[in-house]
Amino acid sequence: MRNQLPIISVLAPLLFAVILVCFYRGHDTFKKIITLVGSGISLLASLAMIPALVSGQTLGTDASFMSTPFAVVFQGDPLSIFFAVIFSFSFFLAIIYSFGYLAHSHAHLRYYSLMLVTQGAIVGVVMTASLFGLFLFFELMAITSYFLVIHEEDEKAMYAGSKYLFMTVVAGLGVFLGLVITYHLGGRLDFVSGGYISASPLASLALFAFLVGFGTKAGMFPVHIWLPEAHPAAPAPFSALLSGSLLKTGAYGFIRLMYFIYTPQAVRAANFDTVLLVLAVITILLGSALALRQDQLKRRLAYSSVAQIGYVLLGIALYSHYALMGALIHIFSHALMKGALFLCAGAIITQTGKKNVSEMKGIGHQMPITMLAFTLASLTMVGIPPFNAYYSKWYLAVASLEAGQGYLVAVLILSSLLNALYYFPVVVNAFFPERGKIGAGKISWVRDELPQGMVYSTAFLAILCVAFAFIQPHWPIVLAAKISTALF
Amino acid sequence: MNDTLWQPAFVQGLLFITILGVWSAGERRHKAALYVMIASLVTSMIILATLIQDVLGGKVYTAVYNILPPFGLSFQLDLLSLALSLLFLFVGAVLVLYLVTYPLQQGYRRFQTVFLLIITCATGVVMAGDLMSLFLFFEVMSVSFFILVIHDQAQASVAAAYKYLYMTVGGSVLYFMAVACIFSLTGAVSWSEAATLPAGPLTTLAFLGFVAAFGMKAGLFPLHIWMSDAYGQAPVPAMALSSLIMLKTGAYGLIRVVHQVFGIELMNQQGWGTLLLVLSIGSILYGSLCAFAEKDLPRRLAYSGMAQVGYITFGLAMVTPDALVGSLYHIVAHIMMKGTLILCAGAIITKTGKRKISELAGIGTQMPLTMALFSLAALTSVGLPPMNIFITKWYLSLGVLDAGQPFLIFVLLASSVLNAAYYLPISYTAFFGERNRDLHGALVGERLPATMVISMLILAVGCIAFSFMPQNIPLDWARTIAAGFFQ
Structure with a gap:
């Protein structure tokens, strides 16, 4: 039974999407139940695999599917499980949030069935045992996420969608x-810890081809340009997923590539790690700098995602135990905090219709829970202890010093400072607006006028940004350390 | 291990009798005649399918009839011939099914008779046992397509038909010359397992003749110039017939001639692969760019077909086993993909009369199923897994790497990007966008005739289904065939 968990976590959402499409006749409750059950089964299956992650096992059967010409085999090793838990959890909460957010929107059937398919695809990306399976689900995810990006179908969304679609195709x-080059060189595409393809000119070409592919998905400079368009255009729950989960598949691809397919010698011979490191640094600084200039909240968050994914790539590129740990923890903490922030942005739009930061003065009094969640997530962003991102930055800094590249610490500090500069004003303005700016009179506190599902899922994510610090042991760190230790 | 068998001749005979029957059934009973055509095509398929087991085991059937001096009419069935003839019969049946409800306005009897004649002759081309028999079928097929192009008898279609006719005749003359050269060198016109042709001017001339003749049919750059005009003018089923079946006979001819007349050694020694490669790259890039620039849907499909056939010759030109697998698989992949696109285009033209791509915005709300299938085929053409063309591109790329020229993969990638650029906007503007959003509520079934829907569905399922089966049969066969050529 335990060995069936990987395949269940992938196929359950896909199956329930089919059920939803076939039997949906406009019943609201039916839609909610089917979507929640489909997503929930995948989440439970992922959670049930955590013991295997702790003990370092690989779950899965040898049953193979398809003949394309490679069979797809579903297997979950610790790294896969780590990602699958984060992804399916994010999707589950986003779906709960969507019930409120999209209540007055159109095309529900399309939205929910595609959410399920996308969840199945993204879990599939991490739950298959070869680079080919990764690619297959990667493309499925790319196509279905296109429809979610353009959900609003206004001009902006269509433009952002086309840009996203074409960049995805190129990726x-x-x-x-x-x-194809990897297969030509190695005659296989499965994952072996330590890699099996040694240095050659063709290997270098392949690595840089992957750099374009995974880099685009991850939102790395200079192929991040789809990201600031797509995030604001998509519905808020899907923006949260784009940023918290979908970007991470690019990072996952890099990890598989550099630690499981290509040997470190091959990567170094191609100078791939150096290039990735440089691009990561540029991504961090550029993303933060551009985020500072955005007035539209979701756009600001989108650029901030660019910066944050830079941290992850930095950790991957440094090629050491602590660096990989930092990257993994950051993937985890970013999924929570950026998820919370996007959900807050969506809540603000739903309740007040305000999209720009400059209009949000005093908004904390209208929606206190949402803005408290925003505050927690912002604090996490900046990396204040004991919030999650503090740990990731700590390990990244340690790894940088270990690698003898102290300037990277400066980059991290500068970026944290910039984070503070573009998040704190939002918080401060929300709760402590200048007197006279929002009209005279007493400020009255009211409750968030939002569906409960939206409020609670946002608050839950925000609490998780800090809650792990009070549970001993600190599970994300323990798990990340386990994965990282197995690789070094 | 050669055995004489009755099946090929029987199939040809059955189909010719059906052709006579369709003609004598007359204009009024053309619908009934179509069902007879389908029955006859399916029967032929079943008869040929009985041979699969033996042919897969490596048997080669031949049959020679003393009816066409000086060489006689000869058939040969190896796996390549059998696979392609089954494929042509199958696709022919699907197209005839589509034809049942396609409004041709006039001349039903003429159109249908010629339609079946072309399918029959295409089957003959792939079953032919020597260059002369092939020539016979090839000629009848090519010349009779003229009647389908000119069907509407408008000024533009007459002009397109003339252009086609003259080019066809030019191709035939060159083919004739090439066969004569081969005969004078070897004293035989049959397929040979071991190439014995000496290098020399006559051989070169023969090769160029074949490339011109088959390349013309396959729309190989720069001999494609008849295609867009003919496709723009011919009724959609005729266009489908040409794109799915006739183009492939040209590709088949090239594959046969390269491997069983000239041989790999001669190809490599003379550098003819490079010539073919340059022409293929020209086809792929020029065809894609023209398709991108084209505003008329059938003409865009025509140019795209040119680019796609370029893949087949591209794989042939690499002269590596994997690349040939890609070429062979692409014959199936392209039939399914382009067939879906063309039949969908036909449905749109029939239902709404719209041909211009700019007029197609929002059409997804009127014809959701058609446009959904169109989109599936469009994604297939970009080469996303697990759809067919991904497999084609995979094997072509492996072949390119085996040949040690990794940068040629970029030709395939560029073509994929262009495919995305000229198909995907049609798909998403058909469904999405602010002005379509209000129409979603009014989404209705499209009331297309059932026969059209079924034929479209069959081909669309073919785009994706092979990957989900435990054994990818076309791929396995393609591997076997390629392994046979590269022993």
């Missing part, structure tokens, strides 16, 4: 090129 072709 897919990049991965294709890398994949």
Whole structure:
């Protein structure tokens, strides 16, 4: 039974999407139940695999599917499980949030069935035992997420969607090129700890093809340009997922590539790690700097995601125990905090219709829970202890010093400072607006006028940003350390 | 291990009798005639399918009839011939099914008779046992397509038909010359397992003749110039017939000639692969760019077909086993993908009369199923897994790497990007956008005739289904065939 968990976590959402499409006749409750059950089964299956992650096992059967010409085999090793838990948890909460957020929107059937398919696809990306399975689900995810990005179908969304679609197609072709060269060189595409493809000019070409492919998905400079368009255009719950989960598949691809397919010698011979490191630094600084200039809240969050994914890539590129730990913890903490922030942005839009930071003065009094959640997540962003991101930054800093590249610590500090500069004003303005700016009279506190599902899922994410610090042991760190230790 | 068998001749005979029957059934009973055509095509398929087991085991069937001096009419069935003839019969049946409700306005009897004649002759081309028999079928097929192009008898269609006719005749003359060269060198016109042709001017001339003749049919750059005009003018089923079946006979001819007349050694020694490669790259890039620029849906499909056939010759030109697998698989992949696109385009034209791409915005709300299938085929053409063309591109790329020229993969990638650029906007503007959003509520079934829907569905399922089966049969066969050529 335990060995069936990987396949269940992937296929359950897909199956329930089919059920939803076939039997949906406009019943609201039916839709909610089917969507929640489909997503929930996947979440439970992922959670049930955590013991295997702790003990370092690989779950899965040898049953293979498809003949494309490679079979797809579903297996979950610790790294897969780590990602699958984060992804399916984010999707589950986003779906709960969507019930409120999209109540007055159109095309419910399309939205919910595609959410389920996307969840199945993204869990599939991490739950298959070869680079080919990764690619297959990667493309499925790319196509279904396109429909979610353009959900609003206004001009902005269509423009952002086209940009996203074409960049995704190019990214897919990049991965294709890398994949075919990898197969040509190695005659196999499965994951082996330590890698099996040694240095050669063709290997370098493949690595840089993957750099385009996975980099685009991850939102790395200079192929991040789809991201600031797509995030604000998508519905808020999906923006949260784009940023918290979908970007991470790119990072996952890099980890698989550099630690499981190509040997460290091959990566270093191609100078791939150096290039990735440089790009990561540029991504961090550029993302933060651009976020500072955005007035539209979701756009600011989008650029901030660019910066944050830079941290993850930095950790991957440094090629050491602590660096990988930092990257993994940051993937985890970013999924929570950026998820919370996007959900807050969506809540603000739903309740007040305000999209720009400059209009949000005093908003904390209208929606206190939402803005408290925003505050928690912002504090996490800046990396204040004991919030999650503090740990990731700590390990990244340690790894940088260990690698003898102290300037990276400066980059991290500068970026944290910039984080503070573009998040704290939002918080401060929300709770402590200048007197006279929002009209005279007493400020009255009211409750958030939002569906409960929206409020609670946002608050839950925000609490998780800090809650782990009070549970001993600190599970994310323990798990990340386990994965990282197994690789070094 | 050669055995004489009755099946090929029987199939040809059955189909010719059906052709006569369709003609004598007359204009009024053309619907009934179509069902007879389908029955006859399916029967032929079943008869040929009985041979699969033996042919897969490596048997080669031949049959020679003393009816066409000086060489006689000969058939040969190896796996390549059998696979393609089954494929052509199958696709032919699907197209005839589509034809049942396609409004041609006039000349039903003429159109249908020629339609079946072309399918029959295409089957003959792939079953032909020597260059002369192939020539016979090839000629009848090519010349009779003229009648389908000119069907509407408008000024533009007459002009397109003339252009096609002259180019066809030019191709035939060159083919004739090439066969003559081969005969004078070897004294035989049959397929040979071991190439014995000496290098020399006559051989070169023969090769160029074949490339011109088959390349013309396959729309190989720069001999494609008849295609867009003919496709723009011919009724959609005729266009489908040409794109799905006739183009493939050209590709088949090239594959046969390269491997069983000239041989790999001669190809490599003379550098003809490079010539073919340059022409293929020209086809792929020029065809894609023209398709991108084209505003008319059938013409865009025509140019895209040119680019796609370029893949087949591209794989052939690499002269590596994997690349040939890609070429062979692409014959199936392209039939399914382009077939879906063309039949959907036909449905749109029939239902709404719209041909211009700019007029197609929002059409997804009127014809959701058609546009959904169109989108599936469009994604297939970009080469996303697990759809067919991904497999094609995979094997072509492996072949390119085996040949040690990794940068040629970028030609395939560029073509994929262009495919996305000229198909995907049609799909998403058909469904989404602010002005379509209000129409979602009015989404209705599209009331297309059932036969059209079924034929579209069959091909669309074919785009994706092979990957989900435990054994990818076309791929396995393609591997076997390629392994046979590269022993």
